[in-house]
Amino acid sequence: xxxxxxxxxxxxxxxxxxxxxxxxxxxxxxxxxxxxxxxxxxxxxxxxxxxxxxxxxxxxxxxxxxxxxxxxxxxxxxxxxxxxxxxxxxxxxxxxxxxxxxxxxxxxxxxxxxxxxxxxxxxxxxxxxxxxxxxxxxxxxxxxxxxxxxxxxxxxxxxxxxxxxxxxxxxxxx
Amino acid sequence: xxxxxxxxxxxxxxxxxxxxxxxxxxxxxxxxxxxxxxxxxxxxxxxxxxxxxxxxxxxxxxxxxxxxxxxxxxxxxxxxxxxxxxxxxxxxxxxxxxxxxxxxxxxxxxxxxxxxxxxxxxxxxxxxxxxxxxxxxxxxxxxxxxxxxxxxxxxxxxxxxxxxxxxxxxxxxxxxxxxxxxxxxxxxxxxxxxxxxxxxxxxxxxxxxxxxx
Numbered sequence: 455x456x457x458x459x460x461x462x463x464x465x466x467x468x469x470x471x472x473x474x475x476x477x478x479x480x481x482x483x484x485x486x487x488x489x490x491x492x493x494x495x496x497x498x499x500x501x502x503x504x505x506x507x508x509x510x511x512x513x514x515x516x517x518x519x520x521x522x523x524x525x526x527x528x529x530x531x532x533x534x535x536x537x538x539x540x541x542x543x544x545x546x547x548x549x550x551x552x553x554x555x556x557x558x559x560x561x562x563x564x565x566x567x568x569x570x571x572x573x574x575x576x577x578x579x580x581x582x583x584x585x586x587x588x589x590x591x592x593x594x595x596x597x598x599x600x601x602x603x604x605x606x607x608x609x610x611x612x613x614x615x616x617x618x619x620x621x622x623x624x625x626x627x628x
Numbered sequence: 629x630x631x632x633x634x635x636x637x638x639x640x641x642x643x644x645x646x647x648x649x650x651x652x653x654x655x656x657x658x659x660x661x662x663x664x665x666x667x668x669x670x671x672x673x674x675x676x677x678x679x680x681x682x683x684x685x686x687x688x689x690x691x692x693x694x695x696x697x698x699x700x701x702x703x704x705x706x707x708x709x710x711x712x713x714x715x716x717x718x719x720x721x722x723x724x725x726x727x728x729x730x731x732x733x734x735x736x737x738x739x740x741x742x743x744x745x746x747x748x749x750x751x752x753x754x755x756x757x758x759x760x761x762x763x764x765x766x767x768x769x770x771x772x773x774x775x776x777x778x779x780x781x782x783x784x785x786x787x788x789x790x791x792x793x794x795x796x797x798x799x800x801x802x803x804x805x806x807x808x809x810x811x812x813x814x815x816x817x818x819x820x821x822x823x824x825x826x827x828x829x830x831x832x833x834x835x836x837x838x839x840x841x
Contacts, residue, residue, distance in 0.1 A: 511793065530682065544675060544682030569683065569708065596708075616681040616706075 480489065482592035490593055493520070493625040494565060497595060499522035500621050505612065506549025508534040512553040512609065519562065522623040527615055535611050537580050541571040543614030552610040554624050559605045561627040565589055565598045570615035574601045576608045601625065657779075660795065664776035669797025671773060671789060677763055678745060679706050679753035686744065686794065689715045689752075696801060706754040722799040729837070737795035742787075761785045 459577020490497055502524035506515035507528045517523055527548035535542070535551070543549055549570070555564065561584065564572050574581045581601050601614065643644030676685040678832060689703045690696040694720035702711030713730065726732040726741045734740045744752040745760075764770045765785050777793055803809070808827075811820040819827070830838070 473639055541685070544677030544679065544685070546684030546763070547676060569704070606715050607773070612682045614676055 468503045489582050489594050496520060497524040497623055501553050507532050509536045514552055516553045518626050520625050522621055525620055525622050527618050532590050537575055538615035539571055539573050539611050541614050547613040551615040554608045554610050556603050562603050563598045563600050563625050563627055565595045565623045567594050567596050567621035568615050569596055572599050573611040574608055576603055658780040661779055665793050666779040666800055668773045668794035672794055673797055680755050681710050684753050691700055691717050691749040695719050705751040712750050717800045718798055737798050738791045741794045762819040766786050
């Protein structure tokens with residue numbers, strides 16, 4: 455029998471940044487929508503965008519920092535991820551790829567309307583997230599994950615989305 | 629048989645080998661099936677198709693790189709409902725019985741697996757167990773894996789075989805190499821002073837609940 459040995463010491467050695475949390479649902483009273491911070495101002499006016507299902511199709515799935523997209527995704531089995539997502543989702547989930555052009559190096563938040571998993575690839579390699587959390591209450595921003603990104607063209611991989619649609623917005627942290 | 633015949637010469641040894649061969653073959657076959665069951669369980673553990681919408685695997689909360697827990701206070705369920713308890717590490721989970729404070733009646737990993745899979749208080753993976761076998765049968769990798777893991781059940785894909793495989797995998801999650809373990813084996817040098825202070829505080833404040841296996 456193969457036995458997997460886990461040193462408990464590795465708990466102490468775990469990186470400070472913890473894994474992406476999928477914040478729990480919130481109950482919001484009907485009425486005026488709460489104000490969004492400036493960096494999320496475009497959240498309520500997303501433009502339609504079809505995700506890519508392979509790296510070769512990324513040019514048609516480009517995100518602009520600060521602009522929200524109402525994206526449609528593919529069945530997970532139909533997506534060829536350049537890098538295996540850390541949490542790939544099952545065959546009944548949805549996923550997709552986006553291209554993100556970063557003109558200014560910095561910390562970028564990636565906001566989603568769903569609890570899907572986000573991987574960001576820079577230079578073809580997955581970038582570790584630096585923080586994660588919820589969006590402002592009752593705005594429909596389900597989660598925001600931060601990544602420290604260099605200038606350049608990067609890939610955002612979305613995996614494990616519960617449905618075919620999600621709103622996505624990448625923005626430079628002030 | 630072979631032990632009783634020891635020292636009775638080559639003929640007796642040959643006889644012993646002949647007599648014990650079926651048992652040895654049976655053991656070998658059982659070991660192969662167990663290894664296949666563990667491998668199947670590992671695959672299932674990481675498969676988000678065990679949740680209703682394909683978004684959560686066992687490993688979503690029990691992350692290997694974090695000693696099979698996660699870094700959050702609680703983890704929401706598949707529909708976004710809040711988690712009630714911190715995610716339990718699975719290190720040495722085979723040695724625990726009962727398995728949780730929430731339900732002391734849960735004494736086997738096979739039983740316990742049903743709680744995250746299909747429990748409703750809280751909903752975690754939200755799986756409809758009636759559709760789980762057909763969903764897995766539809767995946768090309770699984771029929772052969774179940775056949776190898778459960779030859780006695782003709783490779784049946786069922787809730788019972790799924791939970792048996794998950795349990796077999798979890799029983800391999802063994803941690804015996806931490807400084808604490810070394811100290812328990814008699815090597816006092818491996819515990820730092822800070823760890824020793826932490827142990828004293830843990831024993832005074834925490835150990836009545838976190839008693840360990």
